Amino acid sequence: MSEVPSLSVIVPSLNESSRLPLLLADLQRWPTPLDLWIVDAGSCDGTELVAQLSGAQVLQVANPNRGAQLSHGACHAKGTWLMFLHADSRLPPQWPAVVEAVITQPARDLNAWFFDYKIQGRGTKLRLLELAVALRSYWLQRPYGDQGLLISKRLYQHIGGYKPIPLMEDLDLVQRLSCQVRLLSLGLPLYTDGRRLQRLGLLNQAWQNAQLRRRWHRGEAAKQLSKDYYR
Structure with missing residues (x-):
């Protein structure tokens, strides 16, 4: 059997001490030593300690x-990888088996890979949003950051990697990436907590995000979009 290529996982964080442990537990399933990096933006809730206790390496940036x-x-x-x-x-x-199969296959560098967006929670609106994201990802080649990237x-x-911009960094990357290779689904769900979406209002949040993307395509600065998004 050929040796499994080494895998690094990069996770940005800001005050994620309550949710990060669940992801860290999932990552423990990887069968070989994992190069895990938590890149924190000044958390004040113990996120750094949580990451260190899991064996992750922690980096700090000055601002979110x-x-x-x-x-x-x-x-x-x-x-x-x-x-x-x-x-x-x-x-x-089952994520380790699927990822290992991808990164050990021939011609593996000819694609990039994403997870299928799944929202934890019940409701027709959540399922419709998942369907819309799937169509966007498969047909438009626009998977976003909450779908992960391998x-x-x-x-x-x-392709030049992620640009140091506060918003639309995922859209910026996949636009460049899709010009070079095809982005494929891993055929695995990546779950996101639906409570925040439901609290903010699903349709309202989807509309706001669409408007931000439209402004981005028109050339507005990511810094201004970030201010509007987080205000």
């Missing part, structure tokens, strides 16, 4: 900026 966090983590990553995840994500039990370091570096 997801693009900068992802880029910083990737620069330190030692693996030949990179997997980017959000701190509130949950992986299914990519070889060689390909990541070739």
Whole structure:
């Protein structure tokens, strides 16, 4: 059997001490030593300690900026493959077998891979949102950050990696990436807690996100979009 390529996982964080442990437990299933990086943006709730207790390596950035966090983590990553995840994500039990099969297959550098977006919670609106995301990901080649990203370091570096921008860093990356290779689904769910979506109002949040993307495509600065998003 051929040796499994090394895998680095990069997770940006900001005050995620209550949700991060669940993801860290999921990541423990990887069968070989995992190069795990938590890139924190100044948490004050013990996130750094939670990460360190799990064996993760912790990096700090001065200000909350997801693009900068992802880029910083990737620069330190030692693996030949990179997997980017959000701190509130949950992986299914079978993820190690599927990821290992992908990164050991021939011509594996010719694609990048994403998870299927799944929302924890009940309701027709949640299922419709999942369907819309699936259509966008498969047909438009636009999987976003909450679907994770599995990519070889060689390909990541070739396309220029994440830009240090505070918003739209995922859209910026997949636009460049889809011009070079095809993005494929791993056929695995990546679960996101639906309570925040429901609290903010699902339709309202979807509309706001669509408007931000429209402004981004029109050339507005990511810094201004971030201010509007987090106000």
